[in-house]
Amino acid sequence: MSAHAATAEGENYLNWQKGIWSWITSTDHKRIGLMYLFSLVTFFIIGGMAALVMRLELAQPGAQFLDPNQYNVMFTLHGAIMIFLFIVPGIPAVLGNFLLPLMIGAQDVAFPRLNLMSYYVYLLGAVMALIALLNPIDTGWTFYAPYSMQTATGVTLMTAAAFVLGFSSILTGLNFIVTVHKLRCPGMTWHRMPVFVWATYATAVIQTLATPVVGMTLVLLLVERYFGIGVFDPKLGGDPVLFEHLFWFYSHPVVYIMVLPAFGIVGEIIPVFSRKPLFGYHMVCYATLGIAVVGFLVWAHHMFVAGISDGSAMYFSIITFGVAIPTAIKVFNWVSTMYKGSISLTTPMLYAMAFVFLFMIAGTTGIYLATLAVDVFYHDTYFVVAHFHYTIQGGAVIGLIAGLHFWFPKITGKMYNEHVSKVAFLLVFVGFNLTFLPQFVLGMEGMPRRYFDYLPQFAPMHELSTIGAFINGFGYTFALVNLLWSWAFGKRKAEKNPYDSLSLEWKCDSPPIHLNFETVPTVDDYPYAYGTPVEGGGH
Amino acid sequence: MSSHAAVTSGPPEAHHWDPQTAYSGAKLGMWLFLATEILLFGVLFTCFALYRWAFPAEFHEASGHLKISAGAINTAVLIFSSYLVALGVGAAQRGDNEKVKKMTLISVVCGLLFLVIKSYEYFGKFSEGLFPATHGADWVLYFPALVLGVFLLIAAALTAFAFAAFHYHEYSKFYKYLGGAIVVMVLFPFLVSPLADLLSSIIGSVATLPEHTHYAWRGDGLTQSYKMYFGLYYAMTGLHALHVILGMGILFWVYLLARRNRFSSEYFTPMEIGGLYWHLVDLIWIYLFPLLYLID
Numbered sequence A: 001m002s003a004h005a006a007t008a009e010g011e012n013y014l015n016w017q018k019g020i021w022s023w024i025t026s027t028d029h030k031r032i033g034l035m036y037l038f039s040l041v042t043f044f045i046i047g048g049m050a051a052l053v054m055r056l057e058l059a060q061p062g063a064q065f066l067d068p069n070q071y072n073v074m075f076t077l078h079g080a081i082m083i084f085l086f087i088v089p090g091i092p093a094v095l096g097n098f099l100l101p102l103m104i105g106a107q108d109v110a111f112p113r114l115n116l117m118s119y120y121v122y123l124l125g126a127v128m129a130l131i132a133l134l135n136p137i138d139t140g141w142t143f144y145a146p147y148s149m150q151t152a153t154g155v156t157l158m159t160a161a162a163f164v165l166g167f168s169s170i171l172t173g174l175n176f177i178v179t180v181h182k183l184r185c186p187g188m189t190w191h192r193m194p195v196f197v198w199a200t201y202a203t204a205v206i207q208t209l210a211t212p213v214v215g216m217t218l219v220l221l222l223v224e225r226y227f228g229i230g231v232f233d234p235k236l237g238g239d240p241v242l243f244e245h246l247f248w249f250y251s252h253p254v255v256y257i258m259v260l261p262a263f264g265i266v267g268e269i270i271p272v273f274s275r276k277p278l279f280g281y282h283m284v285c286y287a288t289l290g291i292a293v294v295g296f297l298v299w300a301h302h303m304f305v306a307g308i309s310d311g312s313a314m315y316f317s318i319i320t321f322g323v324a325i326p327t328a329i330k331v332f333n334w335v336s337t338m339y340k341g342s343i344s345l346t347t348p349m350l351y352a353m354a355f356v357f358l359f360m361i362a363g364t365t366g367i368y369l370a371t372l373a374v375d376v377f378y379h380d381t382y383f384v385v386a387h388f389h390y391t392i393q394g395g396a397v398i399g400l401i402a403g404l405h406f407w408f409p410k411i412t413g414k415m416y417n418e419h420v421s422k423v424a425f426l427l428v429f430v431g432f433n434l435t436f437l438p439q440f441v442l443g444m445e446g447m448p449r450r451y452f453d454y455l456p457q458f459a460p461m462h463e464l465s466t467i468g469a470f471i472n473g474f475g476y477t478f479a480l481v482n483l484l485w486s487w488a489f490g491k492r493k494a495e496k497n498p499y500d501s502l503s504l505e506w507k508c509d510s511p512p513i514h515l516n517f518e519t520v521p522t523v524d525d526y527p528y529a530y531g532t533p534v535e536g537g538g539h
Numbered sequence B: 001m002s003s004h005a006a007v008t009s010g011p012p013e014a015h016h017w018d019p020q021t022a023y024s025g026a027k028l029g030m031w032l033f034l035a036t037e038i039l040l041f042g043v044l045f046t047c048f049a050l051y052r053w054a055f056p057a058e059f060h061e062a063s064g065h066l067k068i069s070a071g072a073i074n075t076a077v078l079i080f081s082s083y084l085v086a087l088g089v090g091a092a093q094r095g096d097n098e099k100v101k102k103m104t105l106i107s108v109v110c111g112l113l114f115l116v117i118k119s120y121e122y123f124g125k126f127s128e129g130l131f132p133a134t135h136g137a138d139w140v141l142y143f144p145a146l147v148l149g150v151f152l153l154i155a156a157a158l159t160a161f162a163f164a165a166f167h168y169h170e171y172s173k174f175y176k177y178l179g180g181a182i183v184v185m186v187l188f189p190f191l192v193s194p195l196a197d198l199l200s201s202i203i204g205s206v207a208t209l210p211e212h213t214h215y216a217w218r219g220d221g222l223t224q225s226y227k228m229y230f231g232l233y234y235a236m237t238g239l240h241a242l243h244v245i246l247g248m249g250i251l252f253w254v255y256l257l258a259r260r261n262r263f264s265s266e267y268f269t270p271m272e273i274g275g276l277y278w279h280l281v282d283l284i285w286i287y288l289f290p291l292l293y294l295i296d
């Protein structure tokens, strides 16, 4: 460690250098995390607006104010922005960047400059994607061949953007893996790391190993578009299902890039507000890694109706059922942690509990879809839409918001308004369920997904869903405004450790100084030894 | 950049790493990056395997068009350069900057030789019509391909200069070189007007219906699986050639560091990770050569 002058009173990472230039050239992982945060929130708002426009159009049967093409463009805009620009970088880019070094007692990530570069590569990809989406595109976010090879819309630029964004994702993952391996402070053994670090690590492995595959696949799609060599073109002897295989080889694991870090966040929040040790800490850690590994083996469950052989369909179905095991282990761990705990219903805890509830629905409906015969009926219906949103919005987004509330005092040095945030939570929770529970019903009744129009019998459920979507959007807005307001004008300063947490990030100032810790911290236990006595021991 | 303006030498990121961790961390990072590269190529290998299995006779016949001698010479060139790079790593560990300079520079020249032989092969295929061409005029293909290669090389060299400047915290030079590299790449499409329509369709969102931009293969007698073979051949060797150029840039950066006597028995990380990268470039070719040229 290089010696550095003692930090002046009141100096922290937010104010130790001033001016916009000091931000956009900063290699401080905390500042980079915040830059990601503001970019992501911007894209979340744009993607959310597109969703609301779609829901408004779908509120009644028939055309309201969009024509079918504009509708296709809207759902591509919503899907592509939410996936590529918001939730894939998502929690790792924001909270991973901010917390990973703090939680393992390091001064920064392993390669701070590479980290800054990842951000700018991300920004470049985002600009390319936005230009492409304004062009616009009508393939959906999956770019299925052969349609994506034929459409005259801006698929070229969009796939190039996805490639660039993937590169950013790879560099971030690589950076985090080396950080966890090399920069843990004295005493921070693997079995003393917070579960959020485990989750970020597992995520980083997926980011690094899955992303190159989709990158190359998209390049091949471009080669196909312009030179017609026929790899994905059935007219030329190629196989469009091959594109789907390669695409889902990445795009199934990417779901875990989105949601594993949310598991980590929930694993941090629940023990603190239950004042109990995290139940089965080791199981949580290894279940996380297990999900990351098994996640690589199940991709073709997206293709049961795409014409794959019965044998491989059965294989992928069985392995997909297998994912439920490590996932269920985690749910039992969280619930058992709360059991007989001294629970305080703070806002982060409410979000965390909502996460467990919503994710259980997501997981069980996932079992339906993994079942071959059932999937034949459900595959192209709203059932899939609802399942997906329970996983990604109910899982990843709710997890991210839980984390943002939980670490808000650390990030900003202020406390947010607890009453307002609880109202916002209620709106989000009710709005979300009102949006997507009816979509399960729609799916079961046979409403096909991606359609612009529908039969009158589906109208009541669609109407409910639209109402829910607006309540949901209003809830998010409320939560966001509350946080921003509290940051800018809040009077209550945050203490170092407002929740009496045992994790390392709460041992540094709120907000932390530029190099995080005045002296190198040491650790002699895992961070969940709440209450007395610690059972199980072994840490 | 970071607060440590006072730190003017020493490896980058040193402010929170002890040298040993910095060394092993950089190596781990490079190994992970190599893993992503292998997965990148893995997609192409998978496609090749699938279609070779689907069209064995056509692929066999199409592969007969390749010049085994050219491929064999290129294999030898790359293996030889890998050997030199390995010697360079040893030299860097002993702090022998003179030898590092020699080894990296000769390796860069080997890379160049590889590219020259590869372009010679490409042009042979072009003139046989084994390429989807626009107007049938051969120079339309030769010229941009050559110019693109030269531009990429210049850009790679400028980037290497930029990284070396960055290494020494000479930020004004860093911006100059990086700006130069960007300008070179941006200028390229404008300077090469015959390429304008090809590039605008590749780069731009102005693409018209792709059917109209598909280029015709001139060999009328070619079956589709022939085209698939050569499509994959160009994709695989083209991507590999890009990696050769990238690797040359990295080795040139190492050369620039050695020129400032940067390496000592305490610090030799760039040579070692640059060497790792070059070995990967070599290794991929060692798989490509038998796969494309030799297998019956």
Ligand SMILES: [Cu+2]
Pocket (backbone or CB within 6 Å): A251, A252, A255, A298, A299, A301, A302
């Ligand atoms: Cu999946």
